[in-house]
Amino acid sequence: xxxxxxxxxxxxxxxxxxxxxxxxxxxxxxxxxxxxxxxxxxxxxxxxxxxxxxxxxxxxxxxxxxxxxxxxxxxxxxxxxxxxxxxxxxxxxxxxxxxxxxxxxxxxxxxxxxxxxxxxxxxxxxxxxxxxxxxxxxxxxxxxxxxxxxxxxxxxxxxxxxxxxxxxxxxxxxxxxxxxxxxxxxxxxxxxxxxxxxxxxxxxxxxxxxxxxxxxxxxxxxxxxxxxxxxxxxxxxxxxxxxxxxxxxxxxxxxxxxxxxxxxxxxxxxxxxxxxxxxxxxxxxxxx
Numbered sequence: 001x002x003x004x005x006x007x008x009x010x011x012x013x014x015x016x017x018x019x020x021x022x023x024x025x026x027x028x029x030x031x032x033x034x035x036x037x038x039x040x041x042x043x044x045x046x047x048x049x050x051x052x053x054x055x056x057x058x059x060x061x062x063x064x065x066x067x068x069x070x071x072x073x074x075x076x077x078x079x080x081x082x083x084x085x086x087x088x089x090x091x092x093x094x095x096x097x098x099x100x101x102x103x104x105x106x107x108x109x110x111x112x113x114x115x116x117x118x119x120x121x122x123x124x125x126x127x128x129x130x131x132x133x134x135x136x137x138x139x140x141x142x143x144x145x146x147x148x149x150x151x152x153x154x155x156x157x158x159x160x161x162x163x164x165x166x167x168x169x170x171x172x173x174x175x176x177x178x179x180x181x182x183x184x185x186x187x188x189x190x191x192x193x194x195x196x197x198x199x200x201x202x203x204x205x206x207x208x209x210x211x212x213x214x215x216x217x218x219x220x221x222x223x224x225x226x227x228x229x230x231x232x233x234x235x236x237x238x239x240x241x242x243x244x245x246x247x248x249x250x251x252x253x254x255x256x257x258x259x260x261x262x263x264x265x266x267x268x269x270x271x272x273x274x275x276x277x278x279x280x281x282x283x284x285x286x287x288x
Contacts, residue, residue: 050096050130051083053116054109058100060168064157064196066229072104075112080119087123095120097149098130103170108132110140117147126150128192136175138182145187151220153192154179156213159205166199166234177216184217190258192220194267197244199226200237206248210255219258223248224266240264 052067054075061069076082087095097116102109113131120127128151134140144152156176158166163173176193183191193213197206206223213221223245228236245262252260 050098051086052098052100053079053083054099054102054112056100059103060101060170062157062167062171063234064166064199064226064229066233067100072102075105075109079112080116083116084119084123087120087125092125094126094128096128096130099132101132101168101170103135107143108134108137108140110134110143114143114147117144117149128153130155131179133171133175133179135170136178141179141182142186145183145189149189151190151192152183153194153220154183155194156209157194158196158199159201159209160212161205162199162201166196177212180213180216180218190219191217192222193218194222194224196224196226197248198236198238198240199234203244203247207251210248210252210257214255214257221252221257221260221262222266223252223260223262225264 055073056068057071057073058065058067058069059072083097097113099109099113109132113129117127117129127149129144129149130153131141131144133154154176156173157163157171160173163171180191180193183189195206195209210221225240225245226234226236228234242264245264249260249262252262
């Protein structure tokens with residue numbers, strides 16, 4: 001059995017406990033916990049959390065993800081207010097909102113997602129959203145665009161060849177690219193995507209995916225090591241070297257991304273404020 005050669009910060013401390021209790025008291029969920037993210041201790045310790053809305057159960061069953069799937073729950077109509085109250089109490093100035101897939105709903109959950117964003121307007125904070133593909137339906141994606149978050153992220157997750165074996169069959173490589181292209185076609189909102197490595201992909205395949213993302217107008221790219229959340233998910237094929245991560249970072253800037261975060265424990269919402277600020281100030285966050 002391969003050992004994880006990276007240091008993972010265990011969730012401890014007063015700030016972690018405060019955030020955990022704040023969320024639980026409002027029956028809210030975070031992708032930090034549900035997906036067993038290795039950075040939950042560090043991010044929560046710094047007062048950063050990624051809220052997961054539309055319930056705790058996902059309608060899809062991607063083979064890399066530990067979020068519970070199936071047995072879909074009804075939407076919580078009070079969720080926008082609960083998220084608002086929690087963010088205000090936690091005194092955040094940058095928040096990430098993501099969700100499970102809701103293929104069981106006629107609008108795939110797009111209206112409920114947009115309502116959460118709109119409820120946060122008067123907090124005057126930066127809002128990043130990590131959205132599902134909403135089955136690639138333009139009208140549903142437009143609801144998120146019209147809600148005007150500061151950043152819209154949608155993850156390609158892996159290279160084209162591995163997509164079918166890694167993601168749910170309803171989440172295709174081209175569909176994800178089309179979602180990102182549509183956002184850029186309809187808005188100047190900063191876009192972001194993420195690639196996991198260590199699943200058996202080649203360097204050339206990762207570079208191809210990076211080019212596809214850049215050609216789709218993506219501004220911010222994150223590249224991270226796939227870590228198996230539980231024994232139910234895909235096994236790790238390779239623990240990648242720091243040289244490999246640095247190589248992809250260098251190539252990312254060469255391809256024209258405004259900001260690239262590439263490292264073993266990098267996740268799409270990890271240190272989101274830092275990525276946004278550095279991308280905005282240092283790279284100019286070109287929205288072309």
